[in-house]
Amino acid sequence: MTRESDCREDVRRLKRYAEEIENAAGNVQTLCGPDTWTGPNSDRFRGEWSIRKKQIETALANARTAIDDALKRVEKEEAEKKKPTTGM
Template sequence: MSRESECREDVRRLKQYADELERSLDNVQSLCGTGTWKGPKSERFRTEFSGHKKQIKDAVANARTAIDKALKRVEKEEEEKKKTGTGK
């Protein structure tokens, strides 16, 4: 397997994990709604979770950007190797 194809597989898996994380956040959000959980602790949790959810979604978005940049860098390096004849 080439470095580029390994990178593509890693990217695919990382994006899959990011999607799963975002779905999990949405599931927690729906499960802790006011119709499901009432009381002062539920309000405190929802308030705190809202902030945590935003931080996690921001981190996932940043990770997605970094993943895409890494793949483009590997693609560029592999293309350069092909052009110069130093690739395997």
């Protein structure tokens, strides 16, 4: 495998993990709803969870951007390696 193909495989895995985190956060959202959990503890948790969920979404968006940037950098480096060099 080449460095670029290794990077693409890592990107694929990282994006899958990000999707799994999003799905888990969605499950928490569903399970902590007022239809399944009531009372002061549930209200406090939902308030805190709302903040945490936004932080998770922001972190995932930042991670996706960093992942895409890393892949572009590797692609560029590998393309540069393939360019013929001119001798002097």
